Amino acid sequence: MRPLPSRYLVILILLTPASASAIAPIPITARGLEVDLAIFSLFLTPEEEITIAVNTEQSMRVEAPGMSIQQVRQQTGQLLQVRAPAAPGIYPMHLSSESGAAASQINIIVLTPFANLRDGMLNGYRVGEYPQPRQGKATYYAQPTGFIEVTEANMATQLTPHFTLAQFLCKQEAGFPKYLVLRENLLVLLEDVLQHVNSQGFSVATFGFISGYRTPWYNRKIGNVTYSRHIYGDAADIYIDQDLNGRMDDLNLDGAYDGKDMELFFALVEQLRDNSPGSVLPSGIGRYKPNRRHGGFIHVDTRGYPARW
Missing domain, CATH: 2.60.40.10 (Immunoglobulins)
Structure with missing residues (x-):
């Protein structure tokens, strides 16, 4: 197993394992x-x-x-x-x-079928138009089969032990119902990443989300690439935010909230990718430095072919 760089090891805090639940999954x-x-x-x-x-x-x-x-x-x-x-x-x-x-x-x-999308609208919610499958990679860029309907009543639904439906909602302003696309392999990936981060000495209940699903309309509005993995429901831009201040935590405990914390998180995800061949690992992994709008984050996705930036 490849260790983390030595400059990161000094900040890992050993945690006392919680008592195991009497009921196993x-x-x-x-x-x-x-x-x-x-x-x-x-x-x-x-x-x-x-x-x-x-x-x-x-x-x-x-x-x-x-x-x-x-x-x-x-x-x-x-x-x-x-x-x-x-x-x-x-x-x-x-x-x-x-x-x-x-x-x-x-x-x-059970999804609302994709065929219900009319002129970029679904039950009053603006989705926009999905691009035709990408040339040469149609398998990886197929249009979704349907959308999850999200209401005020169901948005707190636990999809897995540590992630809720609301975390994946598109950031665009709209009333309910809202709709999103999500894939099961992203849920497995996020649980794998969370488990690995905790195994390395951090106490993290869930991740903060810069972005989960994006409608094609919103994705175009913010100037992102046409074939962003976010519109296909298998990508998430995440950060560690246990103090709930909306920015990446001071992971290396140097008293500063800066790019070094993002690099530490990135190193943890790379470590998982390199040393867990049997799990669902990020086919795409990217890092984004802090700026005035956010405190840095990591992109992970399960596009089906390797990508790193």
Whole structure:
């Protein structure tokens, strides 16, 4: 494992591990992602079918009001054949072991179909026009299949243990309902990064977001590139902000809030990328220095091919 540069090691603070929860999460595999989290979210179009592998030999209970679920037992676990409801919304599915020692919640989030977008508008919310798939990389720049509808009532929904729906909303001014695009692999990536940062001696509950999803309209308004990963729902500009002042924390404890803190965060993400070959790692990783509008941040995305800046 490649260590962090020595100038960073002196500031790492060893933390006393919190006592482990008595209830463990139930490991699953869905859409090629191996997930071992107490809460996770999957994004489906209306009546779409998905197979979720439950990776445990324990007998399981499944509670999924409003959904069609078929359980197929296997020698090393079971498969759940899930058919999403027809109406967009958030449908929690609860998994629990018969012993009560393990449990997880899987949010089945049914999207508003992309076809509902008319003249750049979706139910009064300005989305703008998506560009045609990028030449030579159509697989990585396909238009989304649908949008998550966000309301005042559901915006606090935990998508994973440490990230909520509201954190990914586009910054444009608009009333509710709002809409966003999000991909499951970004959720896994962010949880991986957060876990790694904490393992290196920092105590971080979640990340601050400069930007999560951006509508094509807003992305163009702020002068960003046409094919920004943010419009495809698999990118986030993040920073560490435990004191909640809206800027990167003084990570290296030198008494200054400057680019050195951003570089330390960047080094931590690079360390994860270089030393965790089996996890979902950032295909794109970039760093942005502090300026008068922000205190520096790191960009991560899961575009599917390498990029670094």
